[in-house]
Amino acid sequence: MKYHTAPAAALKALEASARHLSFTRAAGELNVTQSAISHQIKHLEELWDAKLFERRKKGLELTPAGRALAAVVRDFFTRLEDTLETIHHTPDDTVLRVEALPSFAVKWLVPRLQRFREAHGDADVWLSTSMHETVSFDGSDADIAVHMSRGEYPGYDVEFIMNESIFPVCRPRFLETHGAPESPADLVNYPLLLRHHEILTPTWEYWFDTAGVPEDVYVKALSEESHFPDSNMALQAAFDGQGVALARGAHAWDDVGSGRLVRLFPDFECPFNLSYFAISPPGRAEKPLVKAFREWLVAEGRRFCEEYEGCGT
Numbered sequence: 001m002k003y004h005t006a007p008a009a010a011l012k013a014l015e016a017s018a019r020h021l022s023f024t025r026a027a028g029e030l031n032v033t034q035s036a037i038s039h040q041i042k043h044l045e046e047l048w049d050a051k052l053f054e055r056r057k058k059g060l061e062l063t064p065a066g067r068a069l070a071a072v073v074r075d076f077f078t079r080l081e082d083t084l085e086t087i088h089h090t091p092d093d094t095v096l097r098v099e100a101l102p103s104f105a106v107k108w109l110v111p112r113l114q115r116f117r118e119a120h121g122d123a124d125v126w127l128s129t130s131m132h133e134t135v136s137f138d139g140s141d142a143d144i145a146v147h148m149s150r151g152e153y154p155g156y157d158v159e160f161i162m163n164e165s166i167f168p169v170c171r172p173r174f175l176e177t178h179g180a181p182e183s184p185a186d187l188v189n190y191p192l193l194l195r196h197h198e199i200l201t202p203t204w205e206y207w208f209d210t211a212g213v214p215e216d217v218y219v220k221a222l223s224e225e226s227h228f229p230d231s232n233m234a235l236q237a238a239f240d241g242q243g244v245a246l247a248r249g250a251h252a253w254d255d256v257g258s259g260r261l262v263r264l265f266p267d268f269e270c271p272f273n274l275s276y277f278a279i280s281p282p283g284r285a286e287k288p289l290v291k292a293f294r295e296w297l298v299a300e301g302r303r304f305c306e307e308y309e310g311c312g313t
Contacts, residue, residue, distance in 0.1 A: 006044055011073050013040035014052065018070035019233055021060045058242060067227070075131075082128050095124045096289050100146040102129040103231035104276070108250040108304075109146065116296050123289055137281045143290045146297065148274040157285035159294050161276040162250075162301035165269060166202040169235075169252050169261040170244045177241075184211035184265060188221035191243030193234045195227065202272050204246055210270045235261075248272060253308040276301065 016026035016037075023037040030037070045052055052066035062070060100109055105127060117123060128142070135145045135153060151158055168187065181187050184207075195201045208218045231251055238245040238261065247261075255261040278294045285291060 004047055006047055007040075010040040010044050010047075011076070013037045014044055014066075014070055015073045015077060017041060017053070017060065018062055018066065018074070019236075021062070021233070021237070023060070059240075062227075078129060085126060085128075094122050094289065095126060096144070096293055097126045097128070097142045098144045098146065098293065099128050099130050099140065099142040101148065102131060103235075103248070103251045104146060104148075105129050106232055107235075107252070107254065111254065112300050115300070116293065119296070120289070120292060123293075125293075135279050143280060143284055143287070144293060144297075145279045147277055147279055149277060150274065151277050153277070153279050155282060157280045157282065159278040159285075159298060161278055161297050162305050163275045164272040165249045166207060166246060166272050167249070167252075167266075167268075167270060168207070168244050168264040169247045169256065170238055170264065171241045172259065172262050174238075174241045174243070175262060181264060184208065184268070185213045185217055187244060187264075188213075188218050192221060193237050193243045193245040194222065195231065195234060201231065202246055202248065207246055207270055211265075211268060249308060250276070250304070253304070257308070 012030060013026060013032075013036075016029050017023055020026050020029070023041070024034050027034040027037045041052055048065075048069070050065040050069070051063050052069065054061045054063055098109075109127070113125065113127075117125070130145075135147050135149075135156070137145070146161070148164070151160060178190060181190065187208075192204060194204060204218070204222055205215075209215070231248070234245045235247060235251065235255075237243065238247075239255075244264065252261055252263075256263045278297050280290060280294070285294060
């Protein structure tokens with residue numbers, strides 16, 4: 001092998017640092033010193049002969065190599081954990097395995113999951129995440145996958161959960177410093193937080209086009225801003241006051257409702273072209289616990305859309 005395999009501790013340091021874009025916060029999560037994280041990253045850069053981070057005044061920024069390698073490392077740890085759970089899992093009618101997009105799981109599903117547990121106290125819900133563009137149960141024992149699409153899953157049992165909308169958000173104090181934009185076109189003068197992995201992700205180009213902003217007005221702005229590998233990281237940057245993020249309703253409505261984030265241009269509705277669906281392999285959807293969870297997802301989707309405008313059912 002030309003490149004040596006890195007120690008697990010260094011890989012964990014890279015994954016946490018890439019997610020937080022901060023050695024200090026990564027150190028806090030892993031319960032080590034900031035110096036230890038810095039040394040681990042330096043070790044990886046020397047081991048792989050690749051610069052992983054750029055140090056900017058506003059914080060860390062992943063290099064192209066860092067973004068690519070962090071995504072591989074994150075996927076490795078996710079797959080390792082899922083595989084270990086599978087190895088040690090004994091089939092049981094009270095166990096329910098659910099797979100979802102990371103942002104949906106963290107920001108929408110987990111905060112509501114207690115309501116399902118209260119109604120089904122004997123249920124043991126095992127939650128995993130996946131960023132795959134398509135749903136496949138090959139090599140997976142998931143009972144339900146919650147995915148974004150147009151609902152085309154031939155051969156699977158599919159249940160519509162809810163539609164989606166997108167809108168720009170930022171921290172309230174960010175507007176105190178930068179002022180509020182008066183029109184969608186004004187956003188080109190603000191730091192925009194972008195995604196470099198656009199599968200299942202609404203893009204700023206889509207939002208600007210829907211808002212009627214000419215391409216020649218926004219194209220230059222979108223080539224000069226920070227890019228993040230996933231929605232959670234872009235939203236975290238918005239929480240930290242680094243700029244304006246483009247959010248999906250399921251990902252950000254709770255934070256908008258609590259006042260942690262401000263929705264810009266609330267009178268402008270921009271529906272996303274994908275919706276959330278619950279998908280199960282053939283023959284599994286009618287199992288009592290799987291059926292109960294699918295019905296619960298639909299009911300929670302309806303409740304969410306009744307609570308927050310712009311969602312749709």
